[in-house]
Amino acid sequence: MRDVKVSLVGYGIVGHGVVDALSRKKAMLRDMGLNLRLVSVTDHTGTVLAEDGVDASKILGERTLENVATSGMKGKEAISAIDSELVIEVTPTNIVHGQPGLGHMEAALSSGKHVVTSNKGPLVVSYSHLKKLAEDNGVMLKFEATVGGTMPLISLVERTLVGNCISGIQGIFNGTCNYILTRMTEEGIPYTHALSEAQDLGIAEADPSYDVEGVDTAGKVVILANSLFNMDVKYSDVDVTGITGVTPEALALAQRKGYAIKLIGDVPALTVRPTLVPLGSPIAVSGTLNSAAIYTDLSGTITVTGLGAGSIETASAILTDVISIYRTKKIDAIF
Numbered sequence: 434m435r436d437v438k439v440s441l442v443g444y445g446i447v448g449h450g451v452v453d454a455l456s457r458k459k460a461m462l463r464d465m466g467l468n469l470r471l472v473s474v475t476d477h478t479g480t481v482l483a484e485d486g487v488d489a490s491k492i493l494g495e496r497t498l499e500n501v502a503t504s505g506m507k508g509k510e511a512i513s514a515i516d517s518e519l520v521i522e523v524t525p526t527n528i529v530h531g532q533p534g535l536g537h538m539e540a541a542l543s544s545g546k547h548v549v550t551s552n553k554g555p556l557v558v559s560y561s562h563l564k565k566l567a568e569d570n571g572v573m574l575k576f577e578a579t580v581g582g583t584m585p586l587i588s589l590v591e592r593t594l595v596g597n598c599i600s601g602i603q604g605i606f607n608g609t610c611n612y613i614l615t616r617m618t619e620e621g622i623p624y625t626h627a628l629s630e631a632q633d634l635g636i637a638e639a640d641p642s643y644d645v646e647g648v649d650t651a652g653k654v655v656i657l658a659n660s661l662f663n664m665d666v667k668y669s670d671v672d673v674t675g676i677t678g679v680t681p682e683a684l685a686l687a688q689r690k691g692y693a694i695k696l697i698g699d700v701p702a703l704t705v706r707p708t709l710v711p712l713g714s715p716i717a718v719s720g721t722l723n724s725a726a727i728y729t730d731l732s733g734t735i736t737v738t739g740l741g742a743g744s745i746e747t748a749s750a751i752l753t754d755v756i757s758i759y760r761t762k763k764i765d766a767i768f
């Protein structure tokens with residue numbers, strides 16, 4: 434049995450999902466020969482420490498750790514001081530400076546800890562630096578959940594399609610935009626009505642600009658470009674147009690001609706823009722779904738679709754990354 438001490442940093446929507454998923458899958462993981470022991474959970478208020486593993490039932494009902502923290506340690510201090518070999522980093526995204534996640538990842542990688550994350554910001558700002566830090570310290574940096582949430586894309590390209598050359602990836606990488614465009618098409622309602630409906634349902638933030646102006650999708654395009662296409666690009670290299678200018682009339686006209694209008698991110702074109710997609714296309718998914726078409730030389734076009742967000746769904750992608758670190762090690766050992 435491989436015993437792995439895990440630290441979790443960030444205890445919001447995804448952090449709760451991670452605690453829940455690790456607890457629910459404990460027996461299945463043990464059957465695989467992996468005893469994942471969550472020895473710490475840290476948020477902005479402090480840390481819950483438990484050498485034998487944090488009891489999920491004691492913290493899942495708490496929105497923050499304020500009332501249950503057993504240590505005042507936070508952020509980088511907690512990452513460096515706590516004895517663990519893998520850090521799951523799920524703090525808020527900032528794609529301008531990458532903090533606080535960037536500092537957390539640097540602290541973890543430089544002290545020889547694997548990092549698994551759903552946090553786009555540090556990767557958008559500093560992918561090559563973080564990748565080098567991981568390599569220099571002989572550890573792994575995994576980030577499937579940063580693009581398309583639970584939809585498998587990065588691991589699909591890196592592992593399953595490894596014998597192919599990938600000429601491009603086009604997809605819907607933002608569920609909020611896709612929901613708004615879907616509702617505008619279905620009901621013929623203007624953008625502002627669909628947006629307030631999405632806000633009422635909790636699908637859009639009170640300040641939706643990060644999603645609807647294409648910033649979030651562009652961040653994902655940067656991550657795909659740098660990690661899968663070996664490019665070295667920044668957010669400012671992406672040509673971005675969001676969905677705020679899309680009208681119900683344009684959507685209706687497109688539909689009459691056999692098309693949907695979707696916010697499409699394109700790599701390596703480095704564009705994010707409302708794009709005509711044939712109605713029968715497998716990437717023309719509706720509602721909050723994400724999708725991606727992967728253009729390959731040997732396998733033709735491979736299309737994936739799935740939920741781009743959600744607590745347990747995003748945690749599922751994180752769990753897959755965690756398991757893959759130990760599976761990879763096994764394969765490396767064989768070869």
Ligand SMILES: NC(=O)c1ccc[n+]([C@@H]2O[C@H](COP(=O)([O-])OP(=O)(O)OC[C@H]3O[C@@H](n4cnc5c(N)ncnc54)[C@H](OP(=O)(O)O)[C@@H]3O)[C@@H](O)[C@H]2O)c1
Pocket residue numbers: 442443444445446447448475476477497507508523524525526533551552553554578579582741742743744747
């Ligand atoms: N939600 C999703 O479905 C989803 C899907 C894919 C990717 N992501 C990404 O995953 C990350 C987490 O998302 P989320 O929805 O869980 O966000 P969230 O609900 O805002 O949670 C973030 C957590 O990090 C905590 N935090 C903030 N600063 C911290 C610091 N310096 N040290 C330790 N903890 C700190 C926050 O505490 P306070 O809130 O009290 O400040 C909160 O507990 C984000 O980067 C997001 O973009 C989310």
